Amino acid sequence: xxxxxxxxxxxxxxxxxxxxxxxxxxxxxxxxxxxxxxxxxxxxxxxxxxxxxxxxxxxxxxxxxxxxxxxxxxxxxxxxxxxxxxxxxxxxxxxxxxxxxxxxxxxxxxxxxxxxxxxxxxxxxxxxxxxxxxxxxxxxxxxxxxxxxxxxxxxxxxxxxxxxxxxxxxxxxxxxxxxxxxxxxxxxxxxxxxxxxxxxxxxxxxxxxxxxxxxxxxxxxxxxxxxxxxxxxxxx
Ligand SMILES: [Zn+2]
Numbered sequence: 001x002x003x004x005x006x007x008x009x010x011x012x013x014x015x016x017x018x019x020x021x022x023x024x025x026x027x028x029x030x031x032x033x034x035x036x037x038x039x040x041x042x043x044x045x046x047x048x049x050x051x052x053x054x055x056x057x058x059x060x061x062x063x064x065x066x067x068x069x070x071x072x073x074x075x076x077x078x079x080x081x082x083x084x085x086x087x088x089x090x091x092x093x094x095x096x097x098x099x100x101x102x103x104x105x106x107x108x109x110x111x112x113x114x115x116x117x118x119x120x121x122x123x124x125x126x127x128x129x130x131x132x133x134x135x136x137x138x139x140x141x142x143x144x145x146x147x148x149x150x151x152x153x154x155x156x157x158x159x160x161x162x163x164x165x166x167x168x169x170x171x172x173x174x175x176x177x178x179x180x181x182x183x184x185x186x187x188x189x190x191x192x193x194x195x196x197x198x199x200x201x202x203x204x205x206x207x208x209x210x211x212x213x214x215x216x217x218x219x220x221x222x223x224x225x226x227x228x229x230x231x232x233x234x235x236x
Contacts, residue, residue, distance in 0.1 A: 007025060009022055009023070010022070010082060011023075012075065014067070014074075015068075015074050015207065016207070019060075020060075021059075022058070023058045023078075023082075024057050024059065026079045026080055026082065030053045030057065030083070033049045033052055033053055034049050034050075050073075051064050051140060053076065053079065066139055068137040068138065068139055068207070069137070069206075070114050070208055072140055073231040074112070077112055077209060081107065082109070087107060087109060088234060089105065089106055090105050090234070091103070091105075092105045092224065094217040094219065094220060094222055095226070096220050099217060099222060101217065101220070103219075107211060107213075111211060111212065112209065112210075112211050113209075113210055113211070114209060116208060123165075125198050125199060127191065127195050130169055133166065133168070135203070137163075137207070138159065138162060138163055142162040142163075144158050144162075156200070157189060159203070160188050160196070160199050160200065160203065161176075161181065161184040161185050163199070164176050164184060164199070165177075208229050209229070209230055209231055211227065211233075211234070213225070213227070213228055
């Protein structure tokens with residue numbers, strides 16, 4: 001029988017829950033899944049590949065569909081950076097106006113973080129004197145359907161509706177998971193601009209995968225400083 005390479009085990013902390021999970025690093029078969037998805041340039045396929053890879057590599061029992069989007073991104077990038085022991089390399093363009101030279105930059109795994117994690121202590125938003133809502137973080141299972149993504153406006157409204165967890169009306173409490181999604185959409189569409197804006201501002205506070213990148217250009221010496229934000233920034 002051909003030998004099978006033994007893979008080491010590692011632990012990481014799920015950002016939103018603080019839970020410790022065990023994983024094995026990502027190997028060639030996972031890189032293959034990712035590369036095929038990246039070639040398609042289709043967001044849905046890329047997201048599916050990311051989730052499939054997490055399911056394959058994480059050995060602790062976790063419900064991936066129930067994790068916050070930023071948890072998924074953090075878990076994935078941690079798996080990826082442990083692969084083949086070489087970390088993550090990005091081809092970055094020098095930010096000096098007169099230079100423009102690209103070079104490969106290595107990211108340090110322990111500097112990849114989820115920013116804004118402390119932000120969402122207050123999840124309640126007052127809509128009127130009687131009505132208020134509780135917000136929650138978006139999850140993998142909140143993926144919008146094609147119809148919900150028809151226009152940018154449709155996507156924003158649908159995402160806002162998904163991010164509402166509970167609606168309080170005086171003494172009455174409605175959990176949106178028990179309601180028809182269409183009804184929640186109707187609720188969002190009935191808000192005035194100020195009320196809707198307060199929901200969007202709340203959503204903008206959602207934690208996000210982040211990395212403070214700083215390096216001196218090998219060609220011109222320019223000090224390049226920028227923050228990588230969100231998974232796509234790590235795929236350049
Ligand atoms: Zn330069």
